[in-house]
Amino acid sequence: MDFDLTKDQQALKAKARELADGVFAERAARWDEREEYPWDNVKDLAAAGFMGMTVPREYGGGDRPVLDVILVIEEIARACGVTARIVVEGNLGVVGALREYGTEAQKRRYFPWVVQDGEKPAIAITEVEAGSAATDLTTHVDEAPEGWTLTGHKRYITGAGTSRLYLVYARFGGRPGADGVGGVFLERDTPGFRVGHREFMMGLRGIPEGELHFEGCAVPKENVLVGPGDGFKKLMAAYNGQRLGAATVALGLAQGAYEKALAHVTERKQFGRPIAEFQGLRWKLADMAIKLDAARLLIHRAAARAGRGFPEPLEAAKAKTFAAETAQQVTSEALQLHGAAGYGRSLPLERMMRDARMFAIGGGTLEMMRNLIADRILPSRADWRRRSN
Numbered sequence: 001m002d003f004d005l006t007k008d009q010q011a012l013k014a015k016a017r018e019l020a021d022g023v024f025a026e027r028a029a030r031w032d033e034r035e036e037y038p039w040d041n042v043k044d045l046a047a048a049g050f051m052g053m054t055v056p057r058e059y060g061g062g063d064r065p066v067l068d069v070i071l072v073i074e075e076i077a078r079a080c081g082v083t084a085r086i087v088v089e090g091n092l093g094v095v096g097a098l099r100e101y102g103t104e105a106q107k108r109r110y111f112p113w114v115v116q117d118g119e120k121p122a123i124a125i126t127e128v129e130a131g132s133a134a135t136d137l138t139t140h141v142d143e144a145p146e147g148w149t150l151t152g153h154k155r156y157i158t159g160a161g162t163s164r165l166y167l168v169y170a171r172f173g174g175r176p177g178a179d180g181v182g183g184v185f186l187e188r189d190t191p192g193f194r195v196g197h198r199e200f201m202m203g204l205r206g207i208p209e210g211e212l213h214f215e216g217c218a219v220p221k222e223n224v225l226v227g228p229g230d231g232f233k234k235l236m237a238a239y240n241g242q243r244l245g246a247a248t249v250a251l252g253l254a255q256g257a258y259e260k261a262l263a264h265v266t267e268r269k270q271f272g273r274p275i276a277e278f279q280g281l282r283w284k285l286a287d288m289a290i291k292l293d294a295a296r297l298l299i300h301r302a303a304a305r306a307g308r309g310f311p312e313p314l315e316a317a318k319a320k321t322f323a324a325e326t327a328q329q330v331t332s333e334a335l336q337l338h339g340a341a342g343y344g345r346s347l348p349l350e351r352m353m354r355d356a357r358m359f360a361i362g363g364g365t366l367e368m369m370r371n372l373i374a375d376r377i378l379p380s381r382a383d384w385r386r387r388s389n
């Protein structure tokens with residue numbers, strides 16, 4: 001087992017760090033305060049080649065493995081969580097699904113949007129009655145003379161309105177359960193598609209989370225990515241990439257906060273000495289360092305094993321759970337070590353703490369991640385019942 005990064009990976013990481021520290025860090029408060037999408041950063045990401053890194057070369061992408069993307073996401077999240085989320089969706093999630101399942105025509109049309117224009121495609125799963133219970137979704141596609149029509153609604157969709165491309169999870173022809181669900185591409189300017197109410201969130205305020213309404217949108221047959229049958233399974237396999245990306249944004253936020261805490265405790269003096277000399281605070285920093293490393297190892301293992309494909313669900317879920325909890329703990333402790341200044345809005349700690357809180361919910365809640373893990377490490381409930389009879 002080799003824990004060292006290659007020279008190429010080190011260079012990639014350094015390039016991402018330079019952009020994050022030199023450009024994104026200074027702008028991060030702007031997107032948060034104005035609740036504005038970071039279009040300036042999108043241009044910089046595309047120019048740096050950080051959008052479509054996993055896209056095969058023949059479509060203009062970087063043809064890189066998941067681990068390389070993970071390295072970039074962590075560096076960028078240290079400075080700006082919102083921008084790091086754009087890197088997640090510009091490389092994993094929908095991009096991974098398109099790479100794996102898309103038709104040649106879909107790839108030729110949509111990959112350039114990501115690679116050249118820095119477009120972040122959106123994933124539309126959640127509905128009013130289908131949150132954690134995603135397979136209860138009711139948005140449906142019905143056969144029409146020239147393809148399908150899409151009808152229904154979604155909510156809390158990241159990039160609602162700012163994204164040009166939506167991968168919509170929908171039920172085909174009224175078929176019940178997970179087997180009835182597939183995924184279709186919908187473009188923003190499709191007649192009958194409308195962006196509804198934006199839900200203003202606690203953190204990660206630079207990306208809108210909003211409702212989508214589909215009122216009989218025409219979906220040509222060519223826009224079906226995966227149909228019913230095994231479609232939902234395929235979509236969720238691809239979603240593990242998105243989940244690991246989310247874990248990495250959480251890790252990056254925590255790493256950024258930790259670095260700030262480390263610098264602060266050596267500079268700040270109280271009782272005539274740097275506060276880094278107080279043992280209670282030294283232990284806090286030691287705990288942060290352990291958790292960061294553990295989260296990084298879980299993420300890197302899942303990413304390394306994914307290669308150019310999708311992470312394994314159990315590994316992605318473990319990484320997401322641990323990184324999300326680490327992010328909450330580390331950003332909160334880092335704020336604490338800064339005293340009143342940490343709670344103040346002149347420093348980024350309070351923003352990082354708000355941003356970090358999201359990862360316990362979005363991309364699968366902590367409880368649902370633990371359900372997934374428990375279901376894989378324990379016998380099924382049916383097995384238990386059989387055993388106790």
Ligand SMILES: Cc1cc2nc3c(=O)[nH]c(=O)nc-3n(C[C@H](O)[C@H](O)[C@H](O)COP(=O)(O)OP(=O)(O)OC[C@H]3O[C@@H](n4cnc5c(N)ncnc54)[C@H](O)[C@@H]3O)c2cc1C
Pocket residue numbers: 122123124125126130131132133155156157158159201204209358361362363364365366367368371
């Ligand atoms: C910032 C943000 C961005 C998001 N972006 C997107 C997006 O781009 N696309 C998209 O489709 N969705 C998105 N979501 C929605 C997100 O995926 C859902 O919020 C999440 O799946 C939980 O659904 P819910 O909010 O309806 O909560 P609920 O499912 O109602 O859950 C409420 C509580 O009950 C718990 N719970 C539910 N069922 C169980 C169970 N079986 N066992 C134990 N506990 C359970 C949950 O863990 C939670 O604590 C986003 C959410 C946020 C906050």
